Amino acid sequence: MxxxxxxxxxxxxxxxxxxxxxxxxxxxxxxxxxxxxxxxxxxxxxxxxxxxxxxxxxERLSLVATVVASTVFVVVFLYFLIAIDGQWVQLSTVR
Amino acid sequence: MSHSTTTTWDGGGLPFGVSWQKLMMWLFIVGDAILFASFLAGYGFLRLANPNWPDSGQIFHMSLIGTMTFVLISSSATMAAAVGASRAGQREKATRLVWLTALGGAIFLGMQAYEWSTFIHAGARLSTNPWGVPLFSSCFFVITGFHGTHVASGVLILALTAWRNSTGKASAEGVELAGLYWHFVDLVWVFIFTFFYLV
CATH class of the missing domain: 1.10.287 (Helix Hairpins)
Incomplete structure (x- = not known):
């Protein structure tokens, strides 16, 4: 191999x-x-x-799914829950 | 395959198809990945919330950052080759390649130390910097600092692995687990490089 x-x-x-x-x-x-x-x-x-x-x-699908799915889920979750909110903070403070 | 009478998911086999050591390394990597994801999400929030965030292209030297990236990616490649050699039973070749990987990590750290000292000489601190928004340098030092700490501990782990491998103590899987951690450090840098230096 x-x-x-x-x-x-x-x-x-x-x-x-x-x-x-x-x-x-x-x-x-x-x-x-x-x-x-x-x-x-x-x-x-x-x-x-x-x-x-x-x-x-x-690797076996069970390991790939565990590792990739959980990480991707948290990353997407953090992005939409936290990161993108910065734009709204900026819009509401600039005025 | 399994001698147990229970089914795989009842504990009769290897549900993930890997040893528990490798599974634990993967779970640690997932946890660590979420740590860095949180840092980057916090950084993204702060950057989007501050209209006058400094222009990174004006501050960072892309030639230095590009070279750091080149070194880290290359060290990941030598590590992959080391794992391959170790699996094929070529112990001496694997030891040499792991040492080479550790050297790459040390060079990366040296360049990062240079970058940090340039920043500090320019007047950047955790709470203040000459380019505007104070949170810019906070994010810079915390995120690159955490990654640099991972590189430093990785170099230590690699040196130990190389030494143990040369004396015949390390198994092929031991080399592979050190490799997984090292590739993860490289993987994190891909994201830091993109979000902090490029975008």
Missing amino acids: NHSRTYWLTWLALLGLTLVMILIGSAPLPKSAMLVLILCGMTVKAGLISANFMHLRF
């Missing part, structure tokens, strides 16, 4: 994505388009690391 090819390909993909994300960050793009592209790049990077480096793609 030799996955070393996968590891080096993953490494190259991660470096390439990082470079592209930095370039997008300094490119003259509309803020919303930049945000979408960068967040897509981030998600792909996170997926590559957890699937290939952390071997999640070789």
Whole structure:
């Protein structure tokens, strides 16, 4: 069982994505388009690391579901419950 | 497979298909991930709530941050290779690769120390900074500080793993568990890099 090819390909993909994300960050793009592209790049990077480096793609579904579903649930929950509320605070204090 | 008469979910087998050590490492990682998710959610709230949040592009040196990211990703790759070598029974190769990974972590820490000292010399403190909103530097020091602490403990764990592996004490799974933690530290950096430095 030799996955070393996968590891080096993953490494190259991660470096390439990082470079592209930095370039997008300094490119003259509309803020919303930049945000979408960068967040897509981030998600792909996170997926590559957890699937290939952390071997999640070789684990049983029960473990993958436990680990991924619970983390994603909390992240989405925190985002909609806390982070996004900042906008409303700003709107109500600026006036 | 199982010698027990009970079914898997009654405790007769391995419901998750991994040893309890690996399961515990995964559960620890989930808990730790939620810690960082909370930090980033709090940071997102503060940033959205402050209309004059400093422009990160003006303050951070992307060449330094890019190099730090490059080093951390590369150390994750050498760790993955170390786990592969360890599984294949190539103990010496695995030891070398784990040492290399620890070296990468140490270089990352050195660059972060440089970044922090530059910040502190510019007048940034936990409660104040020269760029405006005081909470900007609070978030910076707390979030990168917590991540840096994880890198530091990771380097320690890797050094111990490499040493134990060279003396034949560490099992292939021991190397794998250290690897899981190290990849997690890399994974967290992906999010910090995106939300703190890029966006």
